[in-house]
Amino acid sequence: xxxxxxIGVDTxxxxxxxxxxxxKRGQLAxxxxxxPRSPGNENHTRLFMAVSDPDHVxxxxxxxxxxxxxxxxxxxxxVTAGLAREIAAQRPETLVLSAVQLGQGLxxxxxxxxxxxxxxxxxxxxxxxxxxxxxxxxxxxxxxxxVLEGRASGLEVELGLGPEWWQAALAATPGADPAAGIFAExxxxxxxxxxxxxxxxWESVFGAGRVALRSTDESIWGPGATEEIRTAFGIEPRIxxxxxxxxxxxxxxxxxxxxxxFNALTLRMLAxxxxxxxxPLQMRFMEEMRIDGExxxxxSLSRISERFAPMLSRLERSHPGLHLPPPPAPxxxxxxxxxxxxxxxxxxxxxxxxxxxxATAEAKAATRLDGQAAPLQKPDLPPEAARAQMPPExxxxxxxxxxxxxxxxxxxxxxxxxxxxxxxxxxxxxxPGPGSSGNLIVACMKDEAPYVLEWIAYHRAIGFDTFxxxxxxxxxxxxxxxxxxxxxxxxxxxxxxxxxGNSPQQCALDAAMAEPVFRNAAWIxxxxxxxxxxxxxxxxxxxDLFARTGDATNxxxxxxxxxxxxxxxxxxxxxxxxxxxCAPKFAPKPHTAWGFKTLFRNNGVYSRLSCHRPNxxxxxxxxxxxxxxxxxxxxxxxxxxNGWRNSRRSIGYDLVQLNHYALRSADSYLVKRQRGRALHVxxxxxxxxxxxxxxxxxxxxxxxxxxxxxxxxxxxxxADPALEALHAAGLGWHRAKAEELRNTPEFxxxxxQALGIRLNGTERVAYALALDMES
Numbered sequence: 150x151x152x153x154x155x156i157g158v159d160t161x162x163x164x165x166x167x168x169x170x171x172x173k174r175g176q177l178a179x180x181x182x183x184x185p186r187s188p189g190n191e192n193h194t195r196l197f198m199a200v201s202d203p204d205h206v207x208x209x210x211x212x213x214x215x216x217x218x219x220x221x222x223x224x225x226x227x228v229t230a231g232l233a234r235e236i237a238a239q240r241p242e243t244l245v246l247s248a249v250q251l252g253q254g255l256x257x258x259x260x261x262x263x264x265x266x267x268x269x270x271x272x273x274x275x276x277x278x279x280x281x282x283x284x285x286x287x288x289x290x291x292x293x294x295x296v297l298e299g300r301a302s303g304l305e306v307e308l309g310l311g312p313e314w315w316q317a318a319l320a321a322t323p324g325a326d327p328a329a330g331i332f333a334e335x336x337x338x339x340x341x342x343x344x345x346x347x348x349x350x351w352e353s354v355f356g357a358g359r360v361a362l363r364s365t366d367e368s369i370w371g372p373g374a375t376e377e378i379r380t381a382f383g384i385e386p387r388i389x390x391x392x393x394x395x396x397x398x399x400x401x402x403x404x405x406x407x408x409x410x411f412n413a414l415t416l417r418m419l420a421x422x423x424x425x426x427x428x429p430l431q432m433r434f435m436e437e438m439r440i441d442g443e444x445x446x447x448x449s450l451s452r453i454s455e456r457f458a459p460m461l462s463r464l465e466r467s468h469p470g471l472h473l474p475p476p477p478a479p480x481x482x483x484x485x486x487x488x489x490x491x492x493x494x495x496x497x498x499x500x501x502x503x504x505x506x507x508a509t510a511e512a513k514a515a516t517r518l519d520g521q522a523a524p525l526q527k528p529d530l531p532p533e534a535a536r537a538q539m540p541p542e543x544x545x546x547x548x549x550x551x552x553x554x555x556x557x558x559x560x561x562x563x564x565x566x567x568x569x570x571x572x573x574x575x576x577x578x579x580x581p582g583p584g585s586s587g588n589l590i591v592a593c594m595k596d597e598a599p600y601v602l603e604w605i606a607y608h609r610a611i612g613f614d615t616f617x618x619x620x621x622x623x624x625x626x627x628x629x630x631x632x633x634x635x636x637x638x639x640x641x642x643x644x645x646x647x648x649x650g651n652s653p654q655q656c657a658l659d660a661a662m663a664e665p666v667f668r669n670a671a672w673i674x675x676x677x678x679x680x681x682x683x684x685x686x687x688x689x690x691x692x693d694l695f696a697r698t699g700d701a702t703n704x705x706x707x708x709x710x711x712x713x714x715x716x717x718x719x720x721x722x723x724x725x726x727x728x729x730x731c732a733p734k735f736a737p738k739p740h741t742a743w744g745f746k747t748l749f750r751n752n753g754v755y756s757r758l759s760c761h762r763p764n765x766x767x768x769x770x771x772x773x774x775x776x777x778x779x780x781x782x783x784x785x786x787x788x789x790x791n792g793w794r795n796s797r798r799s800i801g802y803d804l805v806q807l808n809h810y811a812l813r814s815a816d817s818y819l820v821k822r823q824r825g826r827a828l829h830v831x832x833x834x835x836x837x838x839x840x841x842x843x844x845x846x847x848x849x850x851x852x853x854x855x856x857x858x859x860x861x862x863x864x865x866x867x868a869d870p871a872l873e874a875l876h877a878a879g880l881g882w883h884r885a886k887a888e889e890l891r892n893t894p895e896f897x898x899x900x901x902q903a904l905g906i907r908l909n910g911t912e913r914v915a916y917a918l919a920l921d922m923e924s
Contacts, residue, residue: 598883
């Protein structure tokens with residue numbers, strides 16, 4: 150087996166190639182290439198954290214709970230074991246490991262030796278690939294990223310470095326002091342801009358001639374990304390073309406001036422060690438100080454270009470894949486931009502101080518202000534009953550999560566979720582204007598007969614006007630129910646049995662965009678029959694939501710995962726009445742817990758609809774996009790082009806959430822397990838799915854304010870004798886199928902095992918992560 154280490158260092162280019170590698174993971178596997186999931190889905194940050202020196206604590210290790218050497222050592226064991234499992238399962242010819250932090254962060258020989266020793270157990274044929282750019286351009290982008298992460302010094306540091314760049318940059322880099330907000334990668338100059346020294350550093354451990362420096366051009370943002378992957382990593386068979394993407398917009402120089410000044414002030418505050426500033430909160434502050442304008446001009450860094458010109462000339466002769474563009478004509482030397490509008494960092498810090506104090510009070514419960522772990526109030530192990538159900542890896546994960554920022558809790562937002570509120574009043578009758586199909590839901594269904602009428606009635610009651618629904622290969626009469634609803638003028642039903650491509654769902658979504666009912670819709674959402682739009686403002690209708698979100702064009706409706714709530718049999722009762730136990734609002738892990746679906750204005754900016762969101766924005770119209778979260782707050786520019794889940798920075802539920810009843814009853818889970826999945830047809834729904842979805846330790850009844858108008862609308866639909874008969878037949882089919890599966894040994898064992906699991910939120914997250922279910 151050959152191992153390719155992709156070490157960065159051009160974050161923008163590497164992130165694009167990593168996203169394509171992840172998207173093509175299945176195709177690559179079929180051609181003998183493993184791009185593993187266990188070190189990270191795209192950027193293999195867990196590998197980087199596992200091999201850095203124990204005292205080299207970076208922002209990743211600090212934020213993810215691996216700052217302590219013992220915890221880092223356990224992480225290294227987990228990463229090694231995860232890679233071993235994936236290699237044994239696939240037996241690849243080529244293993245590709247990619248983390249931009251490897252090149253940007255591992256400056257010590259001891260760290261490279263630790264990485265080499267970890268990998269040499271599988272192969273000694275290890276090649277190192279680094280993607281680079283013109284030094285001035287790359288420095289401008291890297292400086293911007295550092296400032297947004299907390300850098301307090303300006304580019305005068307790099308412009309004033311001595312003759313030996315590598316050594317001078319490292320000498321100017323402070324040691325890690327997490328409690329004071331100091332991290333080498335954030336505050337220090339980019340030592341790795343000396344590409345010649347970077348190559349020799351890695352070759353000193355992995356062998357002469359083992360490092361290849363490469364450059365990229367604009368073609369990587371189109372289908373050409375796959376060709377660069379093939380060439381860079383030595384992959385012989387061709388892989389399919391990559392979906393086009395747009396490079397991220399750089400932050401303005403004025404914004405960076407604001408951020409740098411603010412960072413300098415906050416570091417002075419943190420040096421007193423009586424307050425903490427968690428990274429997610431710091432990132433929110435940065436977003437709130439954002440101001441548009443021109444980015445840092447690489448031409449103003451001509452001193453950097455001149456300094457490295459002889460080096461680049463030598464490297465281009467020895468590295469065939471390196472073809473950097475000539476530097477721009479020199480401009481006036483860099484000076485920090487005007488932050489504009491009389492910006493004063495002290496005023497912002499004063500305004501933010503109450504939020505910092507709140508975060509400090511919360512941190513004191515788990516961590517001393519000197520950065521050391523405080524004694525836990527209870528043993529650092531799950532209770533004995535939970536330990537009996539959890540494999541050793543899950544117990545270790547549990548210990549990590551207890552002291553990490555990812556521990557689930559419900560202290561988020563302002564909505565009272567446990568007290569039944571006053572039922573919503575009937576929604577006013579709606580009639581879409583001439584030529585408009587109003588508010589539309591696009592959906593795909595297979596064998597969902599007991600649940601169709603409730604789902605249709607509910608969404609009609611809150612303001613959706615029509616439905617475009619695709620079915621394929623139904624056995625329970627779902628297609629017949631929808632055909633009857635089509636005859637009644639309630640839905641538009643389409644047969645998708647002859648689907649082509651990678652999944653029936655994406656085939657349907659591609660077809661939907663050509664339908665008149667789609668083209669003429671005002672607002673569109675693609676959701677599944679186990680997802681209910683729960684509007685938690687006003688009278689609970691779409692109109693109330695739109696009034697609260699103003700000029701938003703896209704609204705992220707984040708999943709709230711509801712468990713089986715002790716219900717085992719399939720009942721002819723509304724799903725929203727039966728199931729009230731759910732995940733807490735703060736549940737960043739496993740990553741599916743914060744997935745979102747998008748309600749978007751049908752303004753033609755996007756040219757493709759995918760499972761979670763519209764995609765492929767018109768580059769000339771991105772300024773028309775205003776994307777907000779479920780609390781109506783801006784999501785930030787990064788979501789405009791990609792992304793399907795929230796982060797701690799963007800999560801919000803106060804105005805709308807998407808209640809996701811992925812399991813319903815235990816019997817329904819069995820039927821779903823036997824049926825398979827609409828999008829990922831090659832993935833089974835096994836015990837891991839149950840563990841990830843069966844959250845039962847928090848209660849949310851806010852959606853039940855819709856029960857009176859749901860029952861009214863359901864009564865209207867079920868008054869049709871043919872529809873009522875089809876519903877009853879479908880319900881009977883599911884009950885019979887569940888009984889049949891319970892009497893099948895394989896399914897009975899799964900059923901009993903699932904119902905025997907009793908886990909709280911932290912235990913559930915640990916188990917999910919141990920089963921590598923973040924993919």
